[in-house]
Amino acid sequence: MKKFIRGFGYAFSGLAHAAKTQLNFRVHLVAALISVYTGYALHIAANEWLWIGFCIALVLMAELLNTALEFLTDLVSPEYNKMAGHVKDMGAAAVVIAALFALVAGAVIFLPKILLLIHAA
Incomplete structure (x- = not known):
């Protein structure tokens, strides 16, 4: 049990x-906080909260895995290596795909509510 709890400490x-x-991780954290605040302010539904939570988790996990991949690549290939560059580029591409998915999902959830507020005013 002690080992199990210690694992959370490492995480x-x-x-x-x-x-x-990591600047990019902090940027994604700020975007997550803005999304949560916006969801709260717009009183989004439970199923929409699930999508927002999924998107936040997806982007943060992609960013963490990309960072780990970059650290590992730098460790095993400290000098420039074209293949190491491709590995880093693909890790970054995974983050971009996750972030674009989150952006589209956020637009689908938030834009109709924001437009309704604008037209109601």
């Missing part, structure tokens, strides 16, 4: 390290 340490050292 939170990884989150803290990413938040302290």
Whole structure:
């Protein structure tokens, strides 16, 4: 049980390290907070909260995995290597795909509600 609990400490340490050292991770955290605030302000439905939560988790996980991939690539290939560059580029592409999906999902959920508020005013 002690080992199991210690594993959570390692996970939170990884989150803290990413938040302290990775600008893109902090940008995604701010976007997540804005999304949560917007969802609260617009009184979105439970199923919409699930989609927002899924998108936030997806983007943050993609960013964490990309960061881990970059660290590992730098560790095994400290000098420039074309293939190492491709690995990093593909990791970044995964983040872009997740972020674009989140953007589209957010637009589908939030835009109709925002437009309704604008037209009601």
